[in-house]
Amino acid sequence: MTIPIAFVVNNFDVGGLEKVVLGLLRRLDPARFRPFAVCVDGPGRLFADVPLPRERVLVLDKSKARKIGPFSFDPAVLTTMARFFFANGIRVVHAHNLAPLVLGGLAARLVFPRPKVVYSEHNQIYSASDAHVSRFRHYVKLADRVIAVSYDLERTLARRIGLRDGVSVVHNGIDGKRFTRNPSAIAKIRAELGVAEDEFLVGTAVVISKQKGLVHLLGAAERVVRADPKVRFVIAGDGPLRAELEEKARVSGLGDKVRFLGYRSDIPDLVSALDTYVLPSLWEGLPLALLEGLAIGVPLVATTVGGNPEVIVPGENGYLVPPKDEGALADAILRVKAGGPAFAHEVRERGRSRFERAFSEEAMTRAHESLYDAVLQG
Incomplete structure (x- = not known):
């Protein structure tokens, strides 16, 4: 008999958390698990990618909910979710981030027999205020097991909320078949971007938000271009700070040395065309963007935050x-550039091997399956 599991998210908007859940929905062993999905705040831009029949997906709307403390509670949302759990015999509720934990955890308590509740913490605790941490400490008790996506995050949960028991580390993973180096796309992408053969292309593909630290990438770009005008920068993605950062790049005199590309559907090809992938984040859990660069085999430069050193x-x-x-x-x-083709070749060889060992979507899914088994037996 298959085990019904409900994945509870805010929505399927564009982000790493959502891509992780989509990967689990695709990869769970169908002979052992039957996945469902619950969106507590509308569908989101990636909703069309949810690989489930619509009868296995519940989309809720919090817009009319009453604000109670830090969350919007609507009794109808909880009862609708509880009925969905009961009707489908859900045995595990897997919530991603805090609001889905609160709503999914409370709804689970309205069901008999009560489903086990698993909570994945992706990175919220890093930027949480003291007041938020206090609430976090209380609400995490709704979970039977907590997943941290990096060892640094596990240590942070212990330090900030005293959570030391019942935490398992499961690294995020991505689809290695999609994120492979595409030599045939390199010349095409670089020509599209106007990058000459002798120029060095540095780039990133992220949500353009404060978290990603892109203001510091622009500051670094000024220094790099002064030292070596043959270096170019591209930033793919969109987000709340895009207009502000575009203006900063303009007034900094970077000119055509930095290009903002907006949303791209060809990220594997774009990353293949880079000479260096950079991620200057201020905080992270375990960023998929870094794993994409690792899988494709591009030299990586990132900050010492979260799971990046892992x-x-x-x-x-x-x-x-x-x-x-x-x-x-x-x-x-500049150090990566100085390493030349020899260093780039070594990175391609080592990076792909490291990715397949530890950060593939397949490895992530098998680890989750083992955890679900352990939670149900506990």
């Missing part, structure tokens, strides 16, 4: 720098 081995597949340190970021980019 992905990058300095000198082997890239370099790590302190967050907000624009000088160190610039130096690391």
Whole structure:
């Protein structure tokens, strides 16, 4: 008999958390597990990618809910979710981030027999205020098991909320078949971007938000371009800070040395065309963007936050720098360039091997399946 599992998310908007859940929905062994999905705040832009028949998906609307404390509660949302759990015999509720935990955890308590509740913490605890941490400490009691997506996140949960028992580390993973180096696309992408053969292309593909630290990438870019005008930068993605950062790049005199590309559907090809993938985040759990660069085999430069040091081995597949340190970021980019084709080749060989061992979607899914089994037996 298959085990029905309900994945509870805010929605399927564009982000790493949502892509992780989509990967689990695709990869869970259908002979053992029957996945369902619950969106507590509308469908989101990636909803069409949900690989489930619509009768296995529940989309709720919090817009009319009453605000109680930090969350919007609507009794109708809880009862509708509870009925969905009961009607489908849900045995595990897997909530991703805090609001889905609160709503999914409370709804689970309206069902008999009560489903087990698993909670995945992706990165919210890093930026949480003291008041938020206090609430977090209370609401996490709704979970029978907590998943941290990196060892650093596990340590942070212990330090900030005293959570030491019942935590398992499961690294995020991505689809290795999709994220492979595409040599045939490299010349096409670089020509589209106007990058000459002798120029060095640095890039990133992220949601353009404060978390990603892109203001410091622009500061580093100024230093790099002064030292070596043959270096170009591209930033793919959209987000709340895009217009502000575009204006900063303009007034900084970077001109055509930095291009904002907006949303791209060809991220694997774009990353294949890069000479260095950079991620200057201020905080992270375990960013999929870094795993994409690792899988494709591009040298990586990232900050020493969250799970980044669990992905990058300095000198082997890239370099790590302190967050907000624009000088160190610039130096690391120039160091990759100085390594030349020999270093790039070594990174491709080592990076792909490291990805397949630890960060593939398949490895992530098998680890989750083992955890679900353990929770149900506990």
